[in-house]
Amino acid sequence: MLVLAVGLPVGLLFIVLMALMAYYLWRRKRQQRYEELVSMSPQVPACTAPVILVSQGSWSRLAPHISFHTKHTSNSSAGRVEEEEEEEEEEEGMKVAGQRDILAHRGSLSVRSWYPVGTVLAGLYCVPTLNEVVAPPPGLATRLCFAVEYRHSSEQLMVSLLRLGNLPPHFHGNVTLVELRLLPDDRRPHQAKARGTGPDPEFNDCFVFQVSGVCVSRSTLSVCVMSVEQAGKRHAVGRVLFPLEGELGQAGRVLWRDLEAEEDTQCSELGDVLVSLSYTPSLQHLTVVPLRARGLQLLTDAGVCVQVSLHIHTKVVKTKCSSVVKGEVDPHFNHKMTFKLRQQQLDEACLRLELQQPNAIPSVLVLGPFMYARGPQLQHWMDMVNTPQEVVKQWHGLGRGT
Numbered sequence: 484m485l486v487l488a489v490g491l492p493v494g495l496l497f498i499v500l501m502a503l504m505a506y507y508l509w510r511r512k513r514q515q516r517y518e519e520l521v522s523m524s525p526q527v528p529a530c531t532a533p534v535i536l537v538s539q540g541s542w543s544r545l546a547p548h549i550s551f552h553t554k555h556t557s558n559s560s561a562g563r564v565e566e567e568e569e570e571e572e573e574e575e576g577m578k579v580a581g582q583r584d585i586l587a588h589r590g591s592l593s594v595r596s597w598y599p600v601g602t603v604l605a606g607l608y609c610v611p612t613l614n615e616v617v618a619p620p621p622g623l624a625t626r627l628c629f630a631v632e633y634r635h636s637s638e639q640l641m642v643s644l645l646r647l648g649n650l651p652p653h654f655h656g657n658v659t660l661v662e663l664r665l666l667p668d669d670r671r672p673h674q675a676k677a678r679g680t681g682p683d684p685e686f687n688d689c690f691v692f693q694v695s696g697v698c699v700s701r702s703t704l705s706v707c708v709m710s711v712e713q714a715g716k717r718h719a720v721g722r723v724l725f726p727l728e729g730e731l732g733q734a735g736r737v738l739w740r741d742l743e744a745e746e747d748t749q750c751s752e753l754g755d756v757l758v759s760l761s762y763t764p765s766l767q768h769l770t771v772v773p774l775r776a777r778g779l780q781l782l783t784d785a786g787v788c789v790q791v792s793l794h795i796h797t798k799v800v801k802t803k804c805s806s807v808v809k810g811e812v813d814p815h816f817n818h819k820m821t822f823k824l825r826q827q828q829l830d831e832a833c834l835r836l837e838l839q840q841p842n843a844i845p846s847v848l849v850l851g852p853f854m855y856a857r858g859p860q861l862q863h864w865m866d867m868v869n870t871p872q873e874v875v876k877q878w879h880g881l882g883r884g885t
Contacts, residue, residue: 625649625742627706627723633699633731640665640692640699640727644675645737646685647708654710654720659684664705665692666858700728705859708742715873720744753846753881754778756789756838760850760867761874762829769793769824771834773805774876777813785841787814792835793822794855800832829868830854837884846881 630643642663650659659677677684694702704727708720721742759772773789781787786809792802805818824832833851850860863877 623649625651625721626739627708627742628737628739629706630737631704631725631727631730635696638693638695640694642690642692642704644686644688644690646683646687647677648683648739650682650684650720652682654718655681657710657712657718659720660709660711660717661686662707662709662862663690664858664862665694666703666705672862699731702727753780753883754838755878755880756836756848757876757878758836758848758850758863759874759876760863762824762867762871764826764871767823767825769822771820771822773816773818773836775813775815775817776838779812779814779838779846781812781840782843783841784810786810787838787840789816789818790837790839791820792837793824793832794835795828795832838881845884847884848879848881850879
């Protein structure tokens with residue numbers, strides 16, 4: 484017991500001393516290694532201009548090499564030697580000053596060398612004003628100025644929206660909005676707001692559409708211009724449809740295109756229909772109004788009507804039909820239809836509109852969320868959802884029914 488009582492403290496003390504010695508040796512070795520690393524880093528030569536380290540491979544000094552000479556001359560030649568040394572120092576100083584002047588005006592850095600930072604010549608980067616670059620061409624038509632570029636490496640379509648020109652006078656005091664879509668399959672249109680009012684509002688915005696190189700040549704850029712009053716009411720100014728096929732070769736070219744008024748836009752093959760949508764969350768009412776149609780291919784004089792069906796998934800919930808309009812190529816329906824639809828079902832429901840005439844395949848239009856529709860049909864539905872209790876009107880092209 485006595486040996487155990489004495490040996491245990493001695494052993495613990497020996498272990499503590501060994502640990503302290505090991506820690507001291509480790510710390511000393513680490514400090515030596517740090518001093519070696521610090522000594523390896525080069526010293527920055529002293530010069531008047533700031534420098535940037537480009538590479539640690541080699542360095543060049545701006546200061547002249549100072550040579551030391553031991554003089555073994557007599558007193559009689561001491562004055563002549565001093566004069567020669569002064570002349571050499573002046574020549575070296577002139578060389579160094581010239582070298583610094585050259586380096587101070589260099590615009591680039593040489594690799595693996597120390598060089599002063601070059602000064603920026605502001606005149607080279609002066610950007611002219613927008614009015615000088617994209618002045619609106621003469622005429623009375625409302626025009627849109629934009630540029631299109633496609634980057635094949637990232638498969639991105641870059642659309643630069645610049646400005647509008649010759650906006651009608653009754654829109655000068657309103658806010659101008661522009662919606663950009665890439666038809667036919669764009670699911671998320673972009674929206675831009677003008678930075679001013681007046682006849683030539685400016686945008687200066689850039690938008691990116693992710694589209695493959697195969698599909699971009701088959702796509703059409705749709706730009707819809709709207710004017711918004713202070714009360715929030717929207718008015719359609721016009722639209723530009725720009726097919727991208729054959730137009731991507733001259734990237735960055737500023738383009739001017741006339742806006743087509745909503746009433747003057749070209750009809751689709753089977754005709755178009757103007758539809759009004761609105762949703763009231765408090766009443767859970769979805770209101771659909773087929774207003775009018777244009778460019779229909781009527782086979783007989785029996786007339787045409789519009790049948791509207793509300794679908795939830797694959798189930799037809801309700802079907803309503805308008806009155807028959809006879810003897811008109813561009814019939815006016817103005818038939819209001821209201822459907823009961825819960826707000827939670829807005830992402831699951833869709834509307835199917837059919838223009839029916841006797842002994843003919845009906846022309847079809849589907850409005851709904853992404854599960855059912857694309858392009859303008861999807862955007863019309865999303866505008867209705869995002870602006871509850873407001874009436875949203877839009878023209879849509881008709882397709883062939885099955």
